[in-house]
Amino acid sequence: MxxxxxxxxxxxxxxxxxxxxxxxxxxxxxxxxxxxxxxxxxxxxxxxxxxxxxxxxxxxxxxxxxxxxxxxxxxxxxxxxxxxxxxxxxxxxxxxxxxxxxxxxxxxxxxxxxxxxxxxxxxxxxxxxxxxxxxLRVGPLPVQEAVLEALGQLGFGLTSADLAYGRIGGTGQRLPFHQEIGLTPAPRYAHAMREVEVTFLANAGGVEVVLEADKPRGLFSSGHGALTRFTVGHEGVEGRDWKAEVDGWMRQLAARHGTRSVPAPHGPGDSYSAHTDEGGRGRPPLPSPNRR
Structure with a gap:
């Protein structure tokens, strides 16, 4: 062009x-x-x-x-x-x-x-x-694409994609803003979260996947929902069971709400390496669904 x-x-x-x-x-x-x-x-x-x-x-x-x-x-x-x-x-x-x-x-x-x-x-x-x-057109890295496809397979639906000014605490973020991809929860998670936001913070070694769940109205006090982050490398993307791995992430995110009754479709043997973080985002509240 x-x-x-x-x-x-x-x-x-x-x-x-x-x-x-x-x-x-x-x-x-x-x-x-x-x-x-x-x-x-x-x-x-x-x-x-x-x-x-x-x-x-x-x-x-x-x-x-x-x-x-x-x-x-x-x-x-x-x-x-x-x-x-x-x-x-x-x-x-x-x-x-x-x-x-x-x-x-x-x-x-x-x-x-x-x-x-x-x-x-x-x-x-x-x-x-x-x-x-x-x-400027930018496509997803293999890890980003694999995570988003797994979320779709689990029943999460894309509602929004925005760029928010501010930094996410406890991460290696370098730019002064970050991307937020908003999702409606899969049916079996709907009781634990109203909306999920995914942020990818890539670097030469891998990708930090930051997940934030907006708490359902009436169950908790106002404020930001639970935040969890996971780190995955760029190598070996094709050899991983991303659906099971991402489902494990979402179960851990739901547990941060005190919700532990989410059914486990893949059984208790799922394994994944991750670390979590309680840090806040230091940014405006979650965007409304379907907003551009």
Whole structure:
């Protein structure tokens, strides 16, 4: 896909800059490949820098409610320090690495409603020309996909996907925001939780899976629900019984509510390695179901 824009703010008649991104979604921690193509107009000019900003539309809570704002979560210099002559055509290929915690925008080609983009900035004669926000597609890592598919097999249903400003306590989170994937509980968990949120915090060694259950109304006092986290590696994804493993996670999450009567469809012999955390999220309350 090619995104074109004019260098009009500098009065360079006929000059253009095109950012060409490789087709298909990129994975978190993967290589983001493309090319910036320049074509000079009737006047030569010096390009001081060419920079790519990765931007996310993030929700933040205030006393007046919630609002959305653009957050630049990474920045790459991909060229600059040269003169573009009149009529000259020049291509600047780039290959940069996405942050491991880059949010997922689609699953099996279906968009989640999360907005990520790339903005190209050119520095010319001490001024900066920022282009429009061009969409960035990000697919799930194998671990993320396996966990979400297991939740679907267990009867959990996707209701929302949002980016929330703030950090989750007790985790290795690096970005100033995190993705929250909202789910309705499977029927056998409905008495223990009203909604479940999944957050993936990936790094080079694996993925922290953070689960938070919103407590059913009337059973507990107000406040955040139970929070549990698990760590899994990137290797051996295909050889694991994810349905049984994720069901064990959900049973442990339900137990944090004091609910221990959830039936065990896979029997008592399920095994999984995990660690849990009582840390709070330091962020706004759970989003409402089906909200974008």
């Amino acid at each position: 090619v995104f074109k824009r004019r260098l009009g703010p500098f009065g360079i008649g006929g000059s253009t800059a095109d950012t060409d991104l490789a087709p298909g979604p990129v994975l978190p921690g993967g290589r983001f490949v493309g090319e910036v193509r320049l074509k000079g107009g009737g006047t030569a000019f010096d390009i001081e820098h060419i920079t790519l900003d990765l931007t996310a539309r993030v929700e933040a809570g205030t006393r007046g409610g919630e609002h959305e704002g653009a957050v630049v979560f990474d920045r790459f210099r991909v060229g600059g320090g040269f003169r573009l002559d009149a009529g000259e055509e020049r291509g600047l290929p780039f290959s940069v690495t996405l942050p491991w915690e880059t949010p997922v925008t689609e699953i099996h080609g279906q968009p989640l409603g999360v907005v990520l983009g790339v903005r190209t900035e050119l520095g010319v004669a001490g001024a900066k020309d920022k282009g429009g926000l061009d969409p």
